[in-house]
Amino acid sequence: MLTLQRGQGPVDGDRYLGADPAAVHWGLLPNADSTPVLTVDSGTSVTLDTISHEGILGDQGRDPAAFFGAAGIPRGDLLHDTVELAAGPYPHDPVVHGPHVVTGPVAVRGARPGDVLEVEVLRLRRRTDYGVVSSRHARGALPGEYPLAPAGHPRGEPVPPVSLVAMVGEDGRGRLPVGDGRELAFPLRPFLGIMGVAPDTGAPVHSVPPGRHGGNLDVRLLGEGARLHLPVQVPQALFYAGDPHFSQGDGEVALTAFEAPLRATLRLTLHRGAADRALAAALRAPFAETADEHLVLGLDEDLDEAMKHAVRDALTFLDHRCGIPGPVALAYLSAAADFHVSQVVDLVKGVHCRLSKADLAPLHLSRPA
Missing domain, CATH: 3.10.28.20 (Acetamidase/Formamidase-like domains)
Incomplete structure (x- = not known):
């Protein structure tokens, strides 16, 4: 099974940034006061590892070994950075934090407010052969109907999330278990759900709502070859990326799509015209x-x-x-x-x-x- 660990395997960019706990933000996006973990010149390609939040959240036990083990994923096939983050003393309160893990921020030398940062997606490599699709928290397109309450669930009690572990088959297609031995197969379309720059604020920035800073845009067309243009809001731009997907349909109606970790190579270019x-x-x-x-x-x-x-x-x-x-x-x-x-x-x-x-x-x- 594919396991692309931090610091191992191919690096396609000029610089590399691993997703160790010191280089990620969990639930809050970088803001104007954030300290960059890497500084690059305009035009530099950066390879950065991203972590999926699915499998490490509190409502999933914050124990990826147990969560993925229940789906038959051996402990040896877990990403070390995912395990370290989940096991560490890193605060994550769903009342005040979003679910997402983002890598960065990356400072772009010379970036000024009003400039435009072009993020060119050069390469997206899968880091695993598995991921998760979840419905939870009475959200999604049908918040009053899904997830379904399990049999015997007490009326009025919160309905637990439904998280389905999906796999990548030998044919390179996603495979979602139906539950009766059959599988739904579908094409993969990897992209990063979150790419953004720091907003001009010192206040905490929740990871869920997108905005002019970019962030959680969840536009599935932003895969390899795409270019995202972000208005720079603070000096050095302070770029970050995360919320990796193996695939997503327009709408993302369940709440998540096929969430799974990627190694992304992105070229960061400033435009000042x-x-x-x-x-x-x-x-x-x-x-x-x-x-x-x-x-x-x-x-x-x-x-x-x-x-x-x-x-x-x-x-x-x-x-x-x-x-x-x-x-x-x-x-x-x-x-x-x-x-x-x-x-x-x-x-x-x-x-x-x-x-x-x-x-x-x-x-x-x-x-x-």
Whole structure:
């Protein structure tokens, strides 16, 4: 079984950052007062290990050996950094902390507020052949219906989480047990649910809601080859990443998707041109791109409002990048763009708009970088 331990195996980037307890934050994201654990120049590729929170949370016993052992995963196939974090004296109170573990922060030398940090996803390697899909805490798309109460569960008592251990088969597909000897097989689409920069605050930053800082965006298209553009909010940017997924469907309706650890290689590049800074300042959320599409995000606690934000920011994007007037841009969005629900489970809900690069390339304005 695959086990890519900290400090072992391939490192694809210029620098490496392991997920030892001194280099991660659990439940709270880095803020303006956080101390970087690594400093790099713009354009540097960084390979960092990420830890999945599934299997180490308090409602799962905070004992990954017991949790995964119950699913037939031997102790020898557990990641050392996961075991160390769960067993250590690291506070994690679900009342005040989110579930996620993030690696970092990484300082980008010379980054200033108003700059744009481009995060290019170069390589995502699986660190294990197993992971978890969970429904819990009366959350998800059906909070009053799932998870189901077990037989004989006292009425009115909190329903325990349902956490299913999924595997990666020899064919490279995810496999989820049905419970009667059968399995559901599905393709893997690895990505990092959390990539972000430190917000300009000294207050604690909960790991669950995404925002202009990025964070828990949970956009499944941000896999290998994608580029996320984050507006820098504090000196040195203070970048972090975590919440690794082997796969996720748009919506992430259960609460989690196929959560499992990744070794991620990311190139961190600063953009300081007037056009880049103006676009980032005009948008309510980070923006992104894949090989074929531009991605514009809408974020709000109300899904209807998130949709409106995505449409408004798509109009802003088309104006800044292509000089398309609002009425024409709105007609184009209606005729040709796709709006997808990223997730509905992170307090702040997400919608992402997919704009064809091929459609827009002939209209791009020539502006100073």
